[in-house]
Amino acid sequence: MSPTASSSLPRALVSKEALRSGAEAVLARGGSVIDLRADAWGHGVVEAARIVLDAGASAVLVDQVDLAPLTELGMQATCNASPDADSSILFGLPGSGVRPALRLTGAVLSTKPLDIGDGVSYGYLYRASRRTRVALVTGGYAQGIVRSLGNRAHVEIRGGLHPIVGRVAMDVCVVEIGDALIEEGDEVTYFGGDGPAAQHLAEWSSITGLTAAELVTVAGMNARREHTA
Numbered sequence: 001m002s003p004t005a006s007s008s009l010p011r012a013l014v015s016k017e018a019l020r021s022g023a024e025a026v027l028a029r030g031g032s033v034i035d036l037r038a039d040a041w042g043h044g045v046v047e048a049a050r051i052v053l054d055a056g057a058s059a060v061l062v063d064q065v066d067l068a069p070l071t072e073l074g075m076q077a078t079c080n081a082s083p084d085a086d087s088s089i090l091f092g093l094p095g096s097g098v099r100p101a102l103r104l105t106g107a108v109l110s111t112k113p114l115d116i117g118d119g120v121s122y123g124y125l126y127r128a129s130r131r132t133r134v135a136l137v138t139g140g141y142a143q144g145i146v147r148s149l150g151n152r153a154h155v156e157i158r159g160g161l162h163p164i165v166g167r168v169a170m171d172v173c174v175v176e177i178g179d180a181l182i183e184e185g186d187e188v189t190y191f192g193g194d195g196p197a198a199q200h201l202a203e204w205s206s207i208t209g210l211t212a213a214e215l216v217t218v219a220g221m222n223a224r225r226e227h228t229a
Helices: 016-028 037-041 045-055 064-072 200-208 212-222
Strands: 011-015 033-035 059-061 102-114 132-138 154-157 160-165 172-176 187-191 224-228
Touching: 011 016, 011 212, 016 045, 037 045, 037 212, 045 059, 045 064, 102 212, 132 187, 154 200, 187 200, 187 212, 200 212
Parallel strands: 011 224, 033 059
Antiparallel strands: 011 102, 102 132, 102 187, 132 172, 154 160, 154 187, 160 172
16 A cells, blocks of 8 residues: 555644634633734634634734734734733643634545555554554645654544554555445544544644644644634
């Protein structure tokens, strides 16, 4: 199974409803200047700024590149103020108690049976210990699925959790699916949403040593981002 089978990007689905709930939770705890640098931590600065300002924030802190576009839209943005609110709550990061705003998804490109001893991906760091099946899935280290997640992290497909196996490639990774009813085209959730992968950023942080904020920012800025209702 070739890890270069596709360069399709995963999708970063950002819920505007979840952002509104997060904004209300942030402002209820005090503070009024919200940190939306790094393209609102990968969530999309224009939409995030609109939501938090409508919720009652006094200003948003942004990168210089985003200042003029926001002010031209009549939004109160700055590059100099110090944020006084916890943006991890706005985005629903692990430990915030708020629903995650961003769900990172991929898709099953193909499935393949493995015999005992068959290896997958570069270097064959994973070899099947039993007869099983694997799926090639869109999303690799170029989109924030960090290499160290191979053989350690899990994804959600059709409501079940399945391990990422072997090395994570640039644009794809391989997932062991066993005898689960999984087919080409099925959606794969890396983290976020309402299912068992909702809080997987915490697992990723523990595995990689990166913070949840770093992980979600890189993923959100390198996937095909879509804002949903």
